[in-house]
Amino acid sequence: MNERVYEIGLTVNGVPRSATAPARRLLSDFLRHDLGLTGTHVGCEHGVCGCCTVLLDGDPVRSCLTFAITVEGREVTTVEGLADPDGTLSPVQQAFQDSHGLQCGFCTPGFLCTVTALLRDNPAPTEAEVLEGISGNLCRCTGYQNIIKAVLSLSRGVSRTAQENGAGNATTQRGSGDHVR
Amino acid sequence: MTEVGTARKRSEDARLITGNTQWTDNIQLPGMLYVAFLRSPYAHARIVNVDTSAALDRPGVVAVFSGADLAGEQGGLPCAWVVTPDMVLPDHPPIAVTEVRYSGEPVACVVARDRYAAADALEAIDVDYEPLPPVLDMQAALAEGADLVHSDKGTNKSYTWVFANGDLDAAFLDAAVVIEREYVQQRLIPSAMEPRSVVCQPFGDQMTVWSSTQIPHILRVMLASVTGVPEQNLRVIAPDVGGGFGSKLQVYGEEVITLILARKLGKPVKWTESRSEGNQTVHHGRDQIQRLRLAADADGRIRGLNVDLLADMGAYLMLVTPGIPLLGAFMFPAIYKMDAYSFTCTGVFTTKMPTDAYRGAGRPEATFAIERLMDELAHELDLDPIEVRRRNWIKHDEFPYETVCGLTYDSGNYEAATEKALQLFEYDKLRAEQADRRERHDTVQLGIGVSTFTEMCGLAPSRVLGSLFYGAGGWEHSAVRMLPTGKVEVLTGSSAHGQGHETAWAQIASDALGVPFEDVRVLHGDTAISHKGLDTYGSRSLVVGGVALVGACVKVVDKARVVAAHLLEADASDLTFENGRFSVRGVPEQGMSIQEIAGATFAAHNLPDGIEPSLDSEATFDPENFSFPHGTHLCAAEVDTETGFVKIRKYVAVDDIGKVVNPLIVEGQVHGGLAQGISQALYEEAVYDVDGNLQTTTLADYLVPSASDLPTFTTDRTETPATTNPLGVKGVGEAGTIASTPAVVNAIVDALRPFGVSDVRMPCTPERVWRALQEGVAQ
Numbered sequence: 005m006n007e008r009v010y011e012i013g014l015t016v017n018g019v020p021r022s023a024t025a026p027a028r029r030l031l032s033d034f035l036r037h038d039l040g041l042t043g044t045h046v047g048c049e050h051g052v053c054g055c056c057t058v059l060l061d062g063d064p065v066r067s068c069l070t071f072a073i074t075v076e077g078r079e080v081t082t083v084e085g086l087a088d089p090d091g092t093l094s095p096v097q098q099a100f101q102d103s104h105g106l107q108c109g110f111c112t113p114g115f116l117c118t119v120t121a122l123l124r125d126n127p128a129p130t131e132a133e134v135l136e137g138i139s140g141n142l143c144r145c146t147g148y149q150n151i152i153k154a155v156l157s158l159s160r161g162v163s164r165t166a167q168e169n170g171a172g173n174a175t176t177q178r179g180s181g182d183h184v185r
Numbered sequence: 186m187t188e189v190g191t192a193r194k195r196s197e198d199a200r201l202i203t204g205n206t207q208w209t210d211n212i213q214l215p216g217m218l219y220v221a222f223l224r225s226p227y228a229h230a231r232i233v234n235v236d237t238s239a240a241l242d243r244p245g246v247v248a249v250f251s252g253a254d255l256a257g258e259q260g261g262l263p264c265a266w267v268v269t270p271d272m273v274l275p276d277h278p279p280i281a282v283t284e285v286r287y288s289g290e291p292v293a294c295v296v297a298r299d300r301y302a303a304a305d306a307l308e309a310i311d312v313d314y315e316p317l318p319p320v321l322d323m324q325a326a327l328a329e330g331a332d333l334v335h336s337d338k339g340t341n342k343s344y345t346w347v348f349a350n351g352d353l354d355a356a357f358l359d360a361a362v363v364i365e366r367e368y369v370q371q372r373l374i375p376s377a378m379e380p381r382s383v384v385c386q387p388f389g390d391q392m393t394v395w396s397s398t399q400i401p402h403i404l405r406v407m408l409a410s411v412t413g414v415p416e417q418n419l420r421v422i423a424p425d426v427g428g429g430f431g432s433k434l435q436v437y438g439e440e441v442i443t444l445i446l447a448r449k450l451g452k453p454v455k456w457t458e459s460r461s462e463g464n465q466t467v468h469h470g471r472d473q474i475q476r477l478r479l480a481a482d483a484d485g486r487i488r489g490l491n492v493d494l495l496a497d498m499g500a501y502l503m504l505v506t507p508g509i510p511l512l513g514a515f516m517f518p519a520i521y522k523m524d525a526y527s528f529t530c531t532g533v534f535t536t537k538m539p540t541d542a543y544r545g546a547g548r549p550e551a552t553f554a555i556e557r558l559m560d561e562l563a564h565e566l567d568l569d570p571i572e573v574r575r576r577n578w579i580k581h582d583e584f585p586y587e588t589v590c591g592l593t594y595d596s597g598n599y600e601a602a603t604e605k606a607l608q609l610f611e612y613d614k615l616r617a618e619q620a621d622r623r624e625r626h627d628t629v630q631l632g633i634g635v636s637t638f639t640e641m642c643g644l645a646p647s648r649v650l651g652s653l654f655y656g657a658g659g660w661e662h663s664a665v666r667m668l669p670t671g672k673v674e675v676l677t678g679s680s681a682h683g684q685g686h687e688t689a690w691a692q693i694a695s696d697a698l699g700v701p702f703e704d705v706r707v708l709h710g711d712t713a714i715s716h717k718g719l720d721t722y723g724s725r726s727l728v729v730g731g732v733a734l735v736g737a738c739v740k741v742v743d744k745a746r747v748v749a750a751h752l753l754e755a756d757a758s759d760l761t762f763e764n765g766r767f768s769v770r771g772v773p774e775q776g777m778s779i780q781e782i783a784g785a786t787f788a789a790h791n792l793p794d795g796i797e798p799s800l801d802s803e804a805t806f807d808p809e810n811f812s813f814p815h816g817t818h819l820c821a822a823e824v825d826t827e828t829g830f831v832k833i834r835k836y837v838a839v840d841d842i843g844k845v846v847n848p849l850i851v852e853g854q855v856h857g858g859l860a861q862g863i864s865q866a867l868y869e870e871a872v873y874d875v876d877g878n879l880q881t882t883t884l885a886d887y888l889v890p891s892a893s894d895l896p897t898f899t900t901d902r903t904e905t906p907a908t909t910n911p912l913g914v915k916g917v918g919e920a921g922t923i924a925s926t927p928a929v930v931n932a933i934v935d936a937l938r939p940f941g942v943s944d945v946r947m948p949c950t951p952e953r954v955w956r957a958l959q960e961g962v963a964q
Contacts, residue, residue, distance in 0.1 A: 006244050028301070042211040043204015045427070047378050048460035052884035055378060083204035093202065101198040104849045107857060108683030109201030110378040110427030116202065139891040142884065144378050144428050145683050146853060147860030147921075148892040 012072050016041065017085025027073050031065075032056040034072035035082060043083040043113050047142070054141030057114035058082050064121045083113035086120060095158055096120050103154035107145030115141050119155050128160040188692035188702055189912075192849040195688040197681075200425075207424040209382035209395045214453040217384075218247055220443060221303035222456075223293040223310050224465070225285035228319035228536040228877020229334070232283055232312065235293055240309035243295075245302030248450065249310065251293045252280035258445060260411040262501070263436055265403075265656035266508035268532075272344040275335045275534075277501040279438030284317070286334055286500035287538050288878050289465030291438060296446055296454065319877035323474060323495045323533040334500055334534040343498050343532035344507060348514055350589050351525030356489025360480035364561050370550045371947050372472040372497065372871040374464050374881065375543045376889050377682075379427020381467060382457040383440045385447035392448065393420045396440055399433040399682055400720035403657070405712045407436040407504075412444055423710040426682035430861070431542030432467045433682065434722045435504050461882040469871055470543020472497035473510065475554045485566050485573045489525035492517050492554065498532045499539035506539050507532050508655060512547030512641075512723075515590040519555045520599050520639045520815060521577040526589040536877050542722060544861055545919045548640040549926055556636045556927035557934075557944075564938065570635045570931070571603065571612075578637065585908070592641060594813045595908045598841065599637060602903045606817035606839040609899055615821050615835070623939055628827050631834070632936025634820040636928035642916035643812030644723030661725065662717040663733035664803035665694065665741045669787035671780025673698060673705045675737075676803075678718015679730035680710035684918065685850040686726060692846055693731055693912075697738030698779055699765020717805070724916025727846060728812045732910045736804030745782045745800055751793040752777060752785060812907055814915040816840035818924040822932035826940070829955030831867060831933055833896035840920055841903045844913035851917050855900050858921020864890045865922075866929035868948050888948075937961060 012029075013022035016039060023038040030049075035041045035058070044067055047055030051069040058067045059081035086094045096119050099105070106112045115138065122129065122137040129137060134155045143151060200206050235251035252259070262277040280291045293310050297303035318332040325331055326341040334341055357363060384395040392414055398404050401421040409416040426433065439456050447454040458466075476493040496510040510530045518526050563573040579586045581598040588594060612633070619631040644650075647658035664676040675694050677686060691705035698705075709715050718730075742762060749767035750757035753775060760767045768776030777785075782800060785791070789798035821835040838855060845851050868888040872880040881887035888894075906913030926947070933949050934942060941961035945954055 026301070033300075036211070037213065040213075041204070042208070043206070045208070045379070046210075047380065048884045050460060050883050050885065053378065053460070053889075083202075087203055097202040100202055101194055104195065104853050106198060106201055107685070107853055108378065108426065108428040109198070109206065110208070112201055113204055135893040139893045142378065142889050142891060144376055144430070144861075144889060145857045147856035147858075147898065148895055149856045149898055150853060152892060 010073055012076055014075050014077060015079045017081055025072055027071065029072045031067040031070040031072045031075060035067060041082050041084055045110055045113055047110065054114045054118065055111050057117045057141065059117050059121060062121065064118050083116055086116055094120065096123065099154040099157050103150045103157060105146065105151040105154035111141060111143045115151060123158055131156060188695040189846050191692065191847065193688055193692055193847055195685050196691065197685065197687045208379060208427060209384055209397045209424060210457045212384045212395055214386055217453045217455055218296050218298060218450065219300040219303045220446060220454055220456040221295050221307055222291040222439065223307045225288055225290045225292055227285055227314055227316055228288045229317040230285050230314040231317060232281060232285060232292060233315050234313040236311040237293060239311065240295055240306040243306040243309055245297045245299050246295055246306045247298065248296040249293065252278055252282035255280055255445065256282050259441065262438055263407050263411060263504060264502040264506060266505045267654050268346050268507045268511060269344045272507060273338050273340065273342065274502055275338060279441045286536050289538065294442060296450065319536045321535055321873060321877055323497055323535065326533050326535055334536055341534045343502065343534060345529060345531045346511060347529050349527040350591065351489065353489050353491055353525040353527045356525040357480045360488050361483035362481040362562065362565055364479045364558055364565060366477050366558065366561060368475045368554055368557060369946055370471040370473040370475065370553065373470040373543055373865060373869050374871050374887050375430045375432035375467060375470055377428035377430055377432055380458045380460060380463050381437065383443045384453065384455045385444045386453040387447050387451055391418045392444060393422065394444055395422045395424055397426050397433060398423050399429040399722055401680060401710055401712055402678060402718045402720050404436055404440065408441065408444055411441050420713045423680050429682045430544040431470065431546055431722060434542045435468055460884060464882045464887055465879050466538060468503055468541035469538050470540060471550060472540050473550050477554055477558060479558050479562065481562055485562060485568055485576045487521055487523040487577050489523055490517060492528045494530040496530055496532050497537065497540055498534055499537045500534060501539050503539045503541050506541045509540065509542060509547045511653060513551035515592055516548045516551035516640060517555050518589050519552065520579055520637060522579060523589050537873055544922045549862065549923045552638045552640065552923050553927045556638065557931060560635065560931045574637050593810060595810060596905050597639065597813060597815050598903060598905045599815060602815065602839045602841050603637060603817040605901060605903055606819050606837050609901060610819040610835065610837040612819065629823050629825050630936040632822045632824060632932040632934065634822065634928040634930065634932030634935060636818040636924045636931065638924040639813050639815035640920060640923045641811040641813060642724035642919060643728035643808055644725045645811060646809060647807050657719065658807065659719065660805045660807035661719055661730035661733045662803065662805045663730060663737045665737040665801060667741060667783035667800040669784055671783045673700055675705055675707045675734060676715040677707065677709045677730050677734060678715050679721045679726040681721065684726060689727065689846045689850060690734055693734050694738055697735055698741065700780060724918040727914050728910060728916050729806055729808055731914065732912060733804050733806035735911055736806055737802050740802035740804060741800060744802065745779045747793060747796060748782050748786055749777050752791065808909065810909040812915040814840060814842045814917060814920045816920065816924055818928040820928040820932040822929065822936060824933055824936040824954060826958055829951035829958065831949055831954060836896050837899045838921065838924065839901045839903060841905050842917045842920065843905060843907040843915040846914065852900060854917045855921045856898055858919060859898050859925045860890060860895055862922040862925030863895065863929050866926045866947055866949055868894065870948050
């Protein structure tokens with residue numbers, strides 16, 4: 005018996021898209037394989053690692069725990085939709101690059117989506133709020149130090165927090181002779 | 186200003202932060218088929234029958250194969266490191282044929298037009314198993330009459346490997362102090378964020394394989410020898426690869442089967458694992474029982490060390506499984522001087538997933554053992570742990586130093602790194618706080634852990650690998666192609682999966698050739714492009730591959746100099762080369778850039794006799810020695826004596842990795858290494874139940890730490906250049922992992938000393954810490 009399929013239409017990164025898929029198609033697979041938006045990554049398929057995080061009507065969701073058919077008619081933003089149409093990186097993307105907040109980059113799209121929503125909802129998170137906010141995303145490369153640094157660099161409250169707590173982010177005294185461009 | 190030494194932001198980030206990447210699982214090809222594997226639910230069982238007929242009738246299914254169906258063509262998975270002549274090396278079919286020996290071992294596969302359809306059809310395969318006893322405990326496995334993993338071999342022992350130097354009996358005779366301990370290195374799951382994935386596309390008799398691998402070149406050779414596809418017809422591509430940490434330094438059965446299916450069916454075939462499949466069947470790391478004896482004088486000077494290891498091989502020997510403990514064999518004496526040393530390792534088969542390289546591979550285990558012992562020695566003699574190390578370590582003016590293992594450490598300055606770490610840590614202040622909390626019987630006690638580590642990396646001098654019976658060399662290759670427009674392509678055999686080669690290699694080439702950083706493109710990870718190489722592991726990329734690049738650049742400049750002399754009508758010896766420009770000495774305005782010379786060699790209108798058109802070169806580098814990074818790591822841990830909860834209060838890492846190409850990348854490598862080493866101490870363990878089923882098959886059960894589980898790291902460096910390569914660099918990829926695990930456990934034990942605790946088994950979960958406290962208090 006062949007599986008029944010459905011036409012699923014939604015708006016992805018501002019563009020109306022549709023494809024045919026069975027009811028059990030995960031949103032992650034729908035984005036990656038039916039719509040060809042491979043910027044969203046699948047790291048565990050059981051909702052723990054956060055690699056597949058996308059914004060659904062602006063809120064971060066695990067696309068691996070979401071059936072594509074349940075988001076019919078709604079608005080999804082993926083990593084491909086974070087930069088401006090002219091290619092200018094979003095502040096979050098720029099901060100991740102500037103702070104070396106990624107290495108292999110596999111977890112990065114999920115972090116970028118999570119942090120985009122985090123900073124929209126709380127433009128001045130403290131370090132504790134940043135830790136809380138990104139703890140649903142796993143990264144195996146960076147030890148999170150530079151991810152935290154990237155997010156705090158965008159926090160409007162960071163300088164105040166850093167002064168109060170005496171430590172705003174990973175403390176690093178580089179050896180002499182280093183030049184930062 | 187030179188590029189080398191500059192904290193250049195990474196070029197590769199542009200595609201990674203925009204989703205404009207190519208991971209293996211992204212690849213979709215016309216007519217592509219998808220594979221799913223049926224895996225054994227038993228740790229050990231005889232396969233009586235596999236009935237695939239019902240699965241074939243499922244929608245979308247194209248073919249179904251059992252191990253028996255493929256027995257004639259699937260070959261056996263390779264082990265490249267036969268560590269002793271009598272090593273027991275069992276056959277390892279990619280899909281089990283007669284017996285399964287770990288839970289998760291493949292028993293059949295389905296090929297379908299859709300990934301979901303392939304997974305669905307697995308349930309229709311009927312396998313008749315006859316369960317056999319699991320073999321889970323190494324010590325029991327070696328006992329007389331033990332159940333056997335491989336009954337035809339008559340033993341669960343794979344090998345015993347011995348190294349000894351000096352008179353150990355003399356060292357222990359009349360020694361004032363003898364410390365005897367048994368430590369357990371728990372089994373770990375590497376957990377790269379990108380699951381494994383492989384795609385194979387047949388094109389006539391040519392086969393292109395994309396794989397999420399660290400080792401495209403080695404994989405090509407091995408796939409050719411296993412499948413019989415001639416090497417020249419096989420192209421292996423490692424596109425963007427999402428982390429490895431050793432787990433993708435492997436030739437996996439799924440890679441072999443995907444290639445065989447593509448060849449058999451004449452269609453492109455893809456397999457991507459699920460995380461649960463991966464936790465079960467990506468090779469695991471560590472898993473040793475370490476029995477240690479250390480003899481010292483009353484003043485703390487070490488006389489001798491005896492190491493007796495049991496190393497869990499798992500069910501089979503994979504690519505370098507048996508050799509991993511040997512990489513640690515030479516590292517137990519670490520930075521300390523001693524007269525005698527003996528090392529014995531017995532490799533043991535169990536019905537678990539095979540072990541193999543995981544970040545550090547053998548050296549974290551060794552470093553853990555010796556650094557724990559040094560703290561025990563300090564406690565025994567009532568010395569400060571820093572002082573006992575000072576009395577034993579090699580002093581900075583004693584380099585080069587030949588160790589009791591026969592290694593020659595080229596350079597180091599343990600005093601300087603330790604001094605810097607102590608200052609950053611505010612050691613005396615924290616010791617005072619510790620004394621105060623002890624005095625007050627505070628329920629939260631403070632412990633301070635020390636790890637003054639070194640490690641051998643930069644794998645590896647080919648002659649040394651030969652002497653250890655490893656199946657290949659340890660050199661690396663690079664090529665430089667100057668293009669007609671003066672732009673540069675750099676090829677490297679060492680491919681990246683997060684390390685930032687595309688940036689660091691461009692920095693090196695930019696300096697060596699005097700061309701702008703932006704003009705250099707680094708190509709890697711495709712055997713048809715970077716055609717030679719030995720890939721990425723063992724912190725080798727920069728110290729071997731980077732040095733090969735320097736060699737290739739030197740050759741290009743040498744050739745350009747001859748052409749420049751000809752075009753400038755000067756003698757080559759009269760030319761200076763600075764910032765990419767050749768000029769006649771004393772007449773600086775008379776000159777030409779190397780980029781202009783690239784154009785001239787392309788046109789080839791006016792070349793000196795005997796000079797071939799084009800400006801390019803290649804070089805290989807085979808290191809004469811290993812690289813020996815070192816450093817001092819200090820950890821302050823607060824231990825709640827009521828709950829057993831451990832909180833890392835402060836972590837200071839001062840690493841000496843010699844000269845640095847890109848400080849930003851180096852810092853990132855240290856951060857990630859620390860996270861993994863700390864996580865071994867506190868969180869991670871692959872757990873099998875009494876029947877041999879893996880209990881930690883998801884990321885909810887296997888605790889990869891999140892941001893809130895880790896402390897802030899304070900990192901710094903001292904810089905003692907390596908003397909064995911022209912860049913003066915040492916490896917950094919594994920240092921953080923190697924150093925940090927004992928620093929954390931030493932801190933926990935230090936906090937609990939007043940309660941009679943002398944060890945806590947890793948991972949030091951609240952429950953284990955609490956139980957250790959109860960047992961300590963009871964004594």
